[in-house]
Amino acid sequence: MATTKELHDLSLDDLARRAEELRATLFQDQLKLRTGALDNPSERTTHKRDLARVLTVITQKQKTASAKK
Numbered sequence: 001m002a003t004t005k006e007l008h009d010l011s012l013d014d015l016a017r018r019a020e021e022l023r024a025t026l027f028q029d030q031l032k033l034r035t036g037a038l039d040n041p042s043e044r045t046t047h048k049r050d051l052a053r054v055l056t057v058i059t060q061k062q063k064t065a066s067a068k069k
Helices: 002-010 011-037 039-068
Strands: none
Touching: 002 039, 011 039
């Protein structure tokens, strides 16, 4: 996953796309966990944290955009 600095350089559209990809990945991880096919459970934790980072950057960018108006 990209570092926080790299995430700040992305546009809101790119961040939203990345958030959707991570949500889909988490959904797949949940299905694999329920069926017992999840190879590495720590990847699920990593994906959750990555999604949280992306959502945090989105919120920060939205707040700065609304403050500029």
